[in-house]
Amino acid sequence: MKNIVRTLLAAALLLSGLSLYAQPQAGDNQRLTPQVMARLFPAGVVSPEYNADGSVTFRCQAPQAKKVSLDCQMLPAETPMTPGENGVWSITVTPGKPDIYPYAFVVDGTKIADPNNALIFPNEGFKYSLADVRGAEPSVQDIQDVPHGKVSYRFYHSNTCGIDRVLTVYTPAGYDPAGSEKLPVLYLIHGMTDTYETWFKVGHMNNILDNLIAKGAAKRMIVVMPYANPYPEMIRQGKAQMYNAMDTDLVSKEILNDVKPFIEANYKVKTDAASRAVAGFSLGGRQALACGLGNPKDFKWVCAMAPAIFGEEYKANFQNGVYAPVNSLNKNLKLLWLGTGTSDFLIEASRSLDGFLTENGVKHTFYTPDGGHTWMNCRDYLARIVQLLFK
Amino acid sequence: MKNIVRTLLAAALLLSGLSLYAQPQAGDNQRLTPQVMARLFPAGVVSPEYNADGSVTFRCQAPQAKKVSLDCQMLPAETPMTPGENGVWSITVTPGKPDIYPYAFVVDGTKIADPNNALIFPNEGFKYSLADVRGAEPSVQDIQDVPHGKVSYRFYHSNTCGIDRVLTVYTPAGYDPAGSEKLPVLYLIHGMTDTYETWFKVGHMNNILDNLIAKGAAKRMIVVMPYANPYPEMIRQGKAQMYNAMDTDLVSKEILNDVKPFIEANYKVKTDAASRAVAGFSLGGRQALACGLGNPKDFKWVCAMAPAIFGEEYKANFQNGVYAPVNSLNKNLKLLWLGTGTSDFLIEASRSLDGFLTENGVKHTFYTPDGGHTWMNCRDYLARIVQLLFK
Numbered sequence: 001m002k003n004i005v006r007t008l009l010a011a012a013l014l015l016s017g018l019s020l021y022a023q024p025q026a027g028d029n030q031r032l033t034p035q036v037m038a039r040l041f042p043a044g045v046v047s048p049e050y051n052a053d054g055s056v057t058f059r060c061q062a063p064q065a066k067k068v069s070l071d072c073q074m075l076p077a078e079t080p081m082t083p084g085e086n087g088v089w090s091i092t093v094t095p096g097k098p099d100i101y102p103y104a105f106v107v108d109g110t111k112i113a114d115p116n117n118a119l120i121f122p123n124e125g126f127k128y129s130l131a132d133v134r135g136a137e138p139s140v141q142d143i144q145d146v147p148h149g150k151v152s153y154r155f156y157h158s159n160t161c162g163i164d165r166v167l168t169v170y171t172p173a174g175y176d177p178a179g180s181e182k183l184p185v186l187y188l189i190h191g192m193t194d195t196y197e198t199w200f201k202v203g204h205m206n207n208i209l210d211n212l213i214a215k216g217a218a219k220r221m222i223v224v225m226p227y228a229n230p231y232p233e234m235i236r237q238g239k240a241q242m243y244n245a246m247d248t249d250l251v252s253k254e255i256l257n258d259v260k261p262f263i264e265a266n267y268k269v270k271t272d273a274a275s276r277a278v279a280g281f282s283l284g285g286r287q288a289l290a291c292g293l294g295n296p297k298d299f300k301w302v303c304a305m306a307p308a309i310f311g312e313e314y315k316a317n318f319q320n321g322v323y324a325p326v327n328s329l330n331k332n333l334k335l336l337w338l339g340t341g342t343s344d345f346l347i348e349a350s351r352s353l354d355g356f357l358t359e360n361g362v363k364h365t366f367y368t369p370d371g372g373h374t375w376m377n378c379r380d381y382l383a384r385i386v387q388l389l390f391k
Numbered sequence: 392m393k394n395i396v397r398t399l400l401a402a403a404l405l406l407s408g409l410s411l412y413a414q415p416q417a418g419d420n421q422r423l424t425p426q427v428m429a430r431l432f433p434a435g436v437v438s439p440e441y442n443a444d445g446s447v448t449f450r451c452q453a454p455q456a457k458k459v460s461l462d463c464q465m466l467p468a469e470t471p472m473t474p475g476e477n478g479v480w481s482i483t484v485t486p487g488k489p490d491i492y493p494y495a496f497v498v499d500g501t502k503i504a505d506p507n508n509a510l511i512f513p514n515e516g517f518k519y520s521l522a523d524v525r526g527a528e529p530s531v532q533d534i535q536d537v538p539h540g541k542v543s544y545r546f547y548h549s550n551t552c553g554i555d556r557v558l559t560v561y562t563p564a565g566y567d568p569a570g571s572e573k574l575p576v577l578y579l580i581h582g583m584t585d586t587y588e589t590w591f592k593v594g595h596m597n598n599i600l601d602n603l604i605a606k607g608a609a610k611r612m613i614v615v616m617p618y619a620n621p622y623p624e625m626i627r628q629g630k631a632q633m634y635n636a637m638d639t640d641l642v643s644k645e646i647l648n649d650v651k652p653f654i655e656a657n658y659k660v661k662t663d664a665a666s667r668a669v670a671g672f673s674l675g676g677r678q679a680l681a682c683g684l685g686n687p688k689d690f691k692w693v694c695a696m697a698p699a700i701f702g703e704e705y706k707a708n709f710q711n712g713v714y715a716p717v718n719s720l721n722k723n724l725k726l727l728w729l730g731t732g733t734s735d736f737l738i739e740a741s742r743s744l745d746g747f748l749t750e751n752g753v754k755h756t757f758y759t760p761d762g763g764h765t766w767m768n769c770r771d772y773l774a775r776i777v778q779l780l781f782k
Binding site for chain 1: 506
């Protein structure tokens with residue numbers, strides 16, 4: 001019996017993320033029942049807990065902390081949590097609307113992802129968790145009772161970067177590599193410090209596509225999510241000396257010379273420019289403009305979501321060949337889509353570009369909803385874009 | 392110019408994970424060059440940095456911290472880091488051998504994943520980062536110049552659990568759903584508080600399979616990685632009242648009645664018991680024994696890696712029907728594999744089971760390398776197992 005207890009305690013200690021409130025009792029024996037096991041290995045602190053009234057309770061176990069706050073995009077500012085039993089701090093919040101909200105705890109000034117939440121915001125520069133708040137009716141980003149596509153992690157060698165790389169690919173339900181159906185392709189690019197996983201894990205792009213395809217609102221398409229920051233691995237492998245966070249040239253080259261050929265060799269896709277779109281958020285929006293407007297022979301659909309463009313640099317880009325000439329766009333493009341929230345810190349540059357395009361008679365869409373530079377806005381942009389593409 | 396600077400500062404502040412050492416200078420203008428941008432948006436603190444001599448430098452920016460330590464499985468104990476410029480604490484460590492090591496920083500007692508490392512250990516109860524240390528020659532878990540399989544995230548409805556679920560599936564390079572080749576299937580289960588992503592992201596199971604298949608050491612196979620903890624989502628959706636961390640019965644039922652049919656309907660696979668294996672680590676090892684030994688009509692290959700079995704409960708399991716009778720195993724199984732490190736806190740139970748199997752004349756393999764209850768050991772177990780399966 002002693003050995004069992006020692007083993008169980010060792011196991012419990014090993015699982016350092018779990019809180020060990022329970023202790024073995026005299027009645028515990030070698031025939032361990034689920035009930036005994038559940039008491040010996042309790043679930044960790046439950047966080048976030050989604051309450052029936054639509055509120056969410058966040059909990060953080062920090063017995064020695066002097067102050068713990070919640071940093072969450074469903075709140076206007078960092079908000080103090082309340083200490084309770086067993087050193088567990090908590091706060092209950094009701095979001096303005098059901099959505100997926102990034103959050104972190106601030107423990108005596110140190111920001112941490114929620115240890116008890118497996119949903120992580122994939123990022124190179126911070127670690128946030130995700131609160132996936134659902135409403136009474138499922139929204140476009142929620143899994144619904146429709147046929148589901150899949151998201152695959154693919155590995156390829158990039159000649160442009162000189163390294164092995166990874167990307168993710170969404171294929172819709174019923175996609176058949178041996179069938180006669182050829183699909184158009186959307187290249188979808190993440191923001192600065194995001195990764196090739198962010199549109200999937202935070203953007204729920206697979207649910208958005210599944211739901212809109214199922215109701216006939218979006219065309220069937222393949223979505224390719226490259227990793228637009230090759231530098232850390234290039235530097236590690238001696239293929240680059242310095243990090244260049246804004247190297248849209250390199251990324252465009254990689255998309256055209258490595259990613260596109262890989263996709264077109266491995267998927268049943270259409271290969272004309274009218275069947276290729278490029279879209280992106282933030283730095284990925286800057287990238288989408290550079291890659292799309294710079295290569296009209298390859299992309300006829302270009303969508304920039306809150307693009308990280310600054311001042312009037314676009315004017316120079318239209319003149320110096322970064323973008324095709326402004327008077328060629330109407331002829332070459334099927335869609336030029338620009339969307340930025342009115343509270344987005346990048347709204348002025350988007351407004352300036354919109355004005356310039358209008359002055360020059362370029363057909364385009366400019367969407368300016370409420371909201372800031374957030375993934376809540378991002379999912380809305382994507383849901384709108386995919387209903388326009390390839391039609 | 393003022394607007395540009397304000398915009399850039401806003402952008403820089405937004406990217407709160409990046410450290411903003413640089414400030415805009417008078418020479419910066421609307422035609423932002425990559426050089427200017429790189430200075431305005433520098434990469435975050437570089438961590439981990441893999442040095443040419445095989446050492447690794449970890450860095451953590453915590454300007455207000457009194458103490459920062461490294462908690463890393465390449466070190467015997469938590470080790471203090473040294474404060475430096477800009478509040479960046481650092482430590483350089485040379486691991487005993489190249490491998491993938493989980494680590495976290497401990498900032499004034501609070502454990503955090505490395506904010507500047509996108510590689511995260513998928514887990515429900517803690518957040519660790521991964522240091523992916525490679526040697527001069529690639530090891531079995533590293534990406535090599537061989538054809539690559541893919542890992543797909545699949546979504547399905549579980550009748551057993553009453554909820555929508557997700558799992559990951561590895562298909563080898565050249566897998567052709569329309570071809571004549573039918574593949575055997577390994578069901579591979581994660582440990583307690585791990586997720587359906589842990590074997591992929593921490594276990595590098597795709598590289599291990601790619602490399603061993605390429606050199607003919609492993610048979611071509613499909614690997615299915617279910618999510619063996621359905622409880623949090625079941626509780627959220629009112630399908631369960633209480634969390635049961637050790638509910639191998641439910642998980643076996645789900646694998647047999649939901650996962651297996653989903654795989655066999657969606658993949659070109661063999662459907663006889665001799666073409667099905669079940670394996671798992673820790674709690675997943677307990678699960679593999681329950682699912683495999685309990686269902687000899689479904690699985691002829693059963694592999695338990697450091698299984699979370701306790702005392703002599705296995706004796707009762709053989710008697711009460713949780714496992715098939717011990718005297719039926721030689722007839723029904725093609726492989727019974729048990730492996731546990733000599734420093735693993737679970738080694739005694741494995742030794743006891745090994746002794747019992749030997750006493751009862753059950754053919755089996757018992758592998759006891761050095762090492763503890765770690766994913767470094769786990770990858771070694773998997774690489775050994777897949778070379779035995781389906782032969």
